[in-house]
Amino acid sequence: MTTIGEMGEDALIAAFAPRLPVTDSEILGPGDDAAVVAVDGDLVVSSDILVQDVHFRMDWSSPEDVGWRAAMQNLADIDAMGAVPTALQVTLAAPASLDADWVLRFADGLREACEPHGVGVVGGDLSGARDVIVSVTVLGETHGTEPITRADALPGQLVAVSAPLGAAAAGYVQLAEGREIDAESIGLFRRPRPRIGAGLEAALHGATALMDISDGLLRDAARIARASEVGIEILGADVPLHEGARLVAIELQVDPRPWALTGGEDHAMLAVFPRASMVPGGWTVVGETTDAFAGIRVDGEEPDRLGWDHFGA
Known part of the structure; x- marks a missing residue:
């Protein structure tokens, strides 16, 4: 077992970045100060967080499961606006003692969830923490249509x-x-x-x-x-x-x-x-x-x- 503390941030990024999904809307992906993504219509943005022992348990879910869940619940938020999801930004905070293989398998779960929908991971961040915390920001586009909100229902519908x-x-x-x-x-x-x-x-x-x-x-x-x-x-x-x-x-x-x-x-x-x-x-x-x-x-x-x-x- 090699921990992420033993591997170091740069080596960890080099190991898991190639496992992440890619989107056709990506102009500039992971590796710079910010990503650049092409947008058709209005930009739709949402975010969510997964906290160890609050939203998932290591003994119940595999790393791939956690990656899948982190992606899918965010894709659903964009779909819930009547928009199309295109890209994720994923931030992972974890203790230095975490097995580096857990992070690689987590990236595999992200890819498994995103690739069928043409969604890529275009960037994010890494940080140390006492527990594993995953924060995801998802980007979507409307292709020129109006987003659907919660606020326009009328009586009798x-x-x-x-x-x-x-x-x-x-x-x-x-x-x-x-x-x-x-x-x-x-x-x-x-x-x-x-x-x-x-x-x-x-x-x-x-x-x-x-x-x-x-x-x-x-x-x-x-x-x-x-x-x-x-x-x-x-x-x-x-x-x-x-x-x-x-x-x-x-x-x-x-x-x-x-x-x-x-x-x-x-x-x-x-x-x-x-x-x-x-x-x-x-x-x-x-x-x-x-x-x-x-x-x-x-x-x-x-x-x-x-x-x-x-x-x-």
């Missing part, structure tokens, strides 16, 4: 999701209990697989509001409700449940619906459409917007819990 929910939460429960009931849902917790392009699809079908489900359907729907100044009524029976989550719930003898409503980290798209004919095939209508109340309700009731909150319950 339909709320829909792009995929079944609850798999990531079911995977987390299995890992926390040291069990393997459904391998697919465990895999989806470690490596989210949102359909990148679903957000753009929603935009092209006339969506009035859009975001990805990272903190739970209810919490993220409440964010659209607040930004658009509408109420959102979710019909619990209409929320599609991932089959793996259903299998895990049967084995554990628990209700799987909270996993779909509040579990988060599936990174499916949540969109509002003016009418049913505009909802793309493969999407599921789960509720509607209203001016009868503010905030979020499920089957007419205010929920006790919305989902993940970084600083609260």
Whole structure:
């Protein structure tokens, strides 16, 4: 084992940089003070962070898993604006005792997630830290179309999701209990697989509001409700449940619906459409917007819990 402290920063960069994905929009990539990227339309930017033992555990996830997750949750944020992701900037902070092979495999995970979408890693930074921390800034472009925000939904419109929910939460429960009931849902917790392009699809079908489900359907729907100044009524029976989550719930003898409503980290798209004919095939209508109340309700009731909150319950 060679640690990153023993290898040194320059040698580490020389080892992992060739393993990173490349994008066609790259004019100048890693190795200079800043990257240069070509943009078609408006530039769309987002960022996210992964902290060891908060967002991932070394004993649950491989380095490739961490790289994949770091990339994919950021690609989903760009897709959730109806834009196309093009490039990542990745910053890694880690203790000097970290095995250098972990960093190389982390780069492999980034490449595995990004290459199918033509996204490259164009730069970033390295730093020492007590724990492993990954910070990603993602760039995207609109190709001349208007980005879709959370703020333009109107009363009387339909709320829909792009995929079944609850798999990531079911995977987390299995890992926390040291069990393997459904391998697919465990895999989806470690490596989210949102359909990148679903957000753009929603935009092209006339969506009035859009975001990805990272903190739970209810919490993220409440964010659209607040930004658009509408109420959102979710019909619990209409929320599609991932089959793996259903299998895990049967084995554990628990209700799987909270996993779909509040579990988060599936990174499916949540969109509002003016009418049913505009909802793309493969999407599921789960509720509607209203001016009868503010905030979020499920089957007419205010929920006790919305989902993940970084600083609260």
